[in-house]
Amino acid sequence: MTDIRIQDFGENSKPDNNNFLMTFNDNSESKMRLKDAYYSIVPDGAQTHNNIFRGANLGALDSTHIANIQNGSFKDMFIGDYFSVNGSNYVIAGINTKHLKGDNIQLGNHLLLMPDRFSTLKDGTVMRNNGKQHYMNDTDTTASGFAGTKLYQTYMPSIQNKLEADFGSHLLKFREVVSTHVDASGAPDQAEWRDAKLAIPNEVMVYGTTLNGNNKNGSWYNIGDDDVQLPLFRLNPDELTNHRDWALWLRDIHSASEFAYAIGDGSAGWSNASSPWCGVRAFFLVG
Template sequence: MTDVRIQDFNENLKPDTNNDFLMTFNDGSESKTRLRDAFYSLVPDGAPTHNNVFRGQNLGALNATHITNIQNGTFHDMFIGDYFQINGSSYVIAGINYKKGHGDNSPLGNHLVLMPQDWSKTPTQTLGPDGKTDYMNDTDTTAGGFAGSKLYKTYLPQIQTKLESDFGAHLMTFRTVVSTHVDDSGVPDQGEWRDAKVSIPNEVMIYGTTLNENNKNSSWHNVGDENSQLPLMRLNEAERNFNRIGAIWLRDIHSASEFAIATSGGDARWNSASNSWTGVRAFFLIG
């Protein structure tokens, strides 16, 4: 074959970073593939490989093909950092099969872990830090553990309503450990497995280790089964400080009056439970 020009394949002639192609010729037929697409097509399907590749591509609205490829465990054409856009919200893939097989009674199957790309949108507001709203508690107390917090009892149900609207039956119920009591020194000493459709991260999910949570009575109360770092946080440094938008609450109890936080500066700290400069970035599962 001679005198073949890239413009003969009806591509935009305006140069840009997406106009690099791999061209193949076979028995007189020609085809072209973007080098970017060719690269990702070489990654074998499945959670072990796709959990270790950050792409950051817009997947558009969730559709039946996505769901099929989640449920069959191939996760074809879905990578860490890719995001769905649904009803005005963007949801980024933070992990693949992160909790598969977890739980105290009914182990989970294939799934994606998603997080709002920046903040958790409810039907009426965005839970970003505004200096006015006390998302965790109205007062500086951790009494009742994370289960006793205003965030758990009031704001997570609001976020769940938004997610149920966006994902319908594909929003999964999962089991997670929730602290329910703190001792006289402010350390969690009781917890239980509970059903959930949405929760907030712990320190391990963000940083890969415990830092400021108080585990004198066992890390089980703060960490539970979410005991490894989310691939999104491991592969993209910017996600660990939330693109410098602001600090977020973590569910780990630090003391009788403070919960752990992840800051926009990338450092791990803690805040008084009534701090109004700390926002909420939830996680949930679809499948």
């Protein structure tokens, strides 16, 4: 290439996120967006990719994505990026979050995904209450822990059906601590490890700490092994308000009649188990 000045390309008349980087090699030239150049030089691996929020549309989950998950490189996948599958968007909330965790299953490399926000349409992966449905329980009780709730017994299996249809064999089984009983004061005092293909977050996963869960008998009953804040909530504060869409249930038991929840104004609270004003936003693993 000769007799052409860089400014003659006219690519950057208005500086924005699509500025281009020009490279020259002998008689050939190429260009790439500066932001793509940046992400291409970030070292591969969970440790670095867990600390960068991007928010890109990755399209459908394909064999290249799966290969780069399973080999641990997580190439071109960052927090906030999302997959579009069968009309639903699933955002990357964490990378290898449950790696090697669990009582008898040591998980390999994986992405932790969540549906992207809520939807006014109930597509099977996110559910937004309409003031008539009681997602946690039909009555104000936590007597049988989270395991005894309508959300756990009825709604989560329906979500799982959708996820199995969307991700097939790449939807991973993991082990999850589920509370099964509360004492007279309303604090959970019994729990067990169970097989799971999805779960709902606890307070630590959202806020990075325990707030309204009753942990008098120990935090294990509410928190289990999900004891770190998800990078999605750490890196993007808008996720703490669920983008002002709706409050979402958390699995932490607050009392004999109440569960914790994340409020759409950014605060943390608790509500009666039969409250119709909280929605469901589950998480799951693919790999």
